[in-house]
Amino acid sequence: MDVRDSGFHGKLDDDQSESQISHLALDIGGTLIKLVYFSRNKDNLIDENKNRKNSFVEGRLHFAKFETSKINDCLEFILSNKLHLGGFQHHEDPASDKILIKATGGGAYRFADLIKEKLGVSIEKEEEMECLVAGANFLLKAVHQEAYTYMDGRKEFVHIDHNDLYPYLLVNIGSGVSMIKVDGDGKFERISGTSVGGGTFWGLGRLLTKCKSFDELLELSHQGNNRVIDMLVGDIYGGLDYSKIGLSSTTIASSFGKAISDNRELEEYKPEDIARSLLRMISNNIGQIAYLNALRFGLKRIFFGGFFIRSHAFTMDTISVAVNFWSKGEAKAMFLNHEGFLGALGAFMSYVKHGHDDSISPQSGQRYPVCTPLVGDKICYPLNGDLNDNDSLECSVYVA
Ligand SMILES: Nc1ncnc2c1ncn2[C@@H]1O[C@H](COP(=O)(O)OP(=O)(O)OP(=O)(O)O)[C@@H](O)[C@H]1O
Numbered sequence: 552m553d554v555r556d557s558g559f560h561g562k563l564d565d566d567q568s569e570s571q572i573s574h575l576a577l578d579i580g581g582t583l584i585k586l587v588y589f590s591r592n593k594d595n596l597i598d599e600n601k602n603r604k605n606s607f608v609e610g611r612l613h614f615a616k617f618e619t620s621k622i623n624d625c626l627e628f629i630l631s632n633k634l635h636l637g638g639f640q641h642h643e644d645p646a647s648d649k650i651l652i653k654a655t656g657g658g659a660y661r662f663a664d665l666i667k668e669k670l671g672v673s674i675e676k677e678e679e680m681e682c683l684v685a686g687a688n689f690l691l692k693a694v695h696q697e698a699y700t701y702m703d704g705r706k707e708f709v710h711i712d713h714n715d716l717y718p719y720l721l722v723n724i725g726s727g728v729s730m731i732k733v734d735g736d737g738k739f740e741r742i743s744g745t746s747v748g749g750g751t752f753w754g755l756g757r758l759l760t761k762c763k764s765f766d767e768l769l770e771l772s773h774q775g776n777n778r779v780i781d782m783l784v785g786d787i788y789g790g791l792d793y794s795k796i797g798l799s800s801t802t803i804a805s806s807f808g809k810a811i812s813d814n815r816e817l818e819e820y821k822p823e824d825i826a827r828s829l830l831r832m833i834s835n836n837i838g839q840i841a842y843l844n845a846l847r848f849g850l851k852r853i854f855f856g857g858f859f860i861r862s863h864a865f866t867m868d869t870i871s872v873a874v875n876f877w878s879k880g881e882a883k884a885m886f887l888n889h890e891g892f893l894g895a896l897g898a899f900m901s902y903v904k905h906g907h908d909d910s911i912s913p914q915s916g917q918r919y920p921v922c923t924p925l926v927g928d929k930i931c932y933p934l935n936g937d938l939n940d941n942d943s944l945e946c947s948v949y950v951a
């Protein structure tokens with residue numbers, strides 16, 4: 552079962568649905584909706600009282616994603632699995648049975664009414680940049696083997712020293728790209744952004760190749776050869792390097808530049824070559840802008856997140872090469888296993904920030920403790936950093 556793909560209508564498997572689900576958080580972006588929620592292990596439910604106060608409860612963090620254009624599938628998934636009941640009660644009006652769930656991203660505004668109508672719960676909006684930073688800090692500090700470098704086909708995990716994490720540059724490549732200088736927990740500044748991002752790759756790619764899905768476009772790019780369409784330094788310099796300014800003959804001089812003089816129509820190019828050139832163009836450009844922003848503030852570490860990355864080897868390789876090339880080896884591009892879930896994780900964390908440490912189960916009227924994840928220096932998560940096909944993460948949360 553892959554709840555991460557849109558179009559999933561089913562119910563969770565028995566193990567998950569029998570356990571208690573809480574803390575549903577959403578990140579509703581321009582292209583994708585990301586969900587994070589916590590389920591207690593069944594063992595924890597045997598003796599509810601034992602786990603009721605001031606103890607750690609073991610369970611799993613679950614991750615799922617849907618296309619924003621198919622929000623109704625997402626709402627159906629939430630409804631059929633009763634995930635929306637894992638919100639919290641309105642703190643200003645505890646007597647009311649109004650349930651709130653945390654949500655971030657533009658869709659928290661755009662779809663608030665639809666969510667209220669379909670799920671019967673209200674959205675408590677969390678600021679998007681704050682959530683991205685909270686999610687990134689959580690992953691970097693709490694999840695073992697979360698960050699890695701990727702170069703020449705080699706993935707190497709990066710050891711994160713908690714005392715030497717800041718400052719760093721967070722580059723979130725979603726539909727558009729946000730670049731955020733992070734100085735600590737809740738301390739950050741969005742220093743730049745670009746509209747040439749994941750949406751550009753997927754949008755242009757769809758138009759130019761007639762691909763039906765993002766993954767198909769990525770797969771095509773894997774098989775393509777960008778030299779067919781890109782104009783290389785060697786194409787301009789008769790096969791020679793331009794060593795004086797440090798450009799080898801194989802460096803791209805102009806993305807898509809060969810299409811000017813080839814006298815070929817779109818249909819005469821292979822979709823895989825187009826996909827390859829496009830992916831290099833977008834990835835290179837983001838890598839370069841990221842590096843220039845890192846340079847502005849003297850940042851040596853650059854973490855890339857957002858679903859554009861999709862753990863795709865060629866994308867990461869291109870970004871790494873761009874950062875390495877422009878920084879002359881001084882700065883490092885790093886990637887995150889949970890790349891696309893930073894905002895949703897940040898919204899999940901905000902259940903703690905706002906002190907929602909008690910709630911009423913709307914189903915039974917019983918009073919439940921809400922699991923409170925500890926963040927910052929008091930971290931307990933996770934028991935291991937095992938990704939389990941990216942669907943869930945073993946963790947424990949603190950019940951206040
Ligand atoms: N299955 C998919 N369907 C569509 N796009 C995908 C998919 N997987 C990866 N992507 C890429 O991820 C991008 C969206 O990433 P992400 O979910 O991080 O951003 P978003 O939150 O939708 O956008 P924004 O933050 O700008 O509102 C898409 O533009 C596309 O490049």
Ligand SMILES: CC(C)(CO)[C@@H](O)C(=O)NCCC(=O)O
Binds near residue numbers: 580657679745
């Ligand atoms: C508008 C957001 C923040 C929405 O997630 C994102 O798509 C973005 O950072 N776009 C780039 C906008 C710009 O700075 O030019």
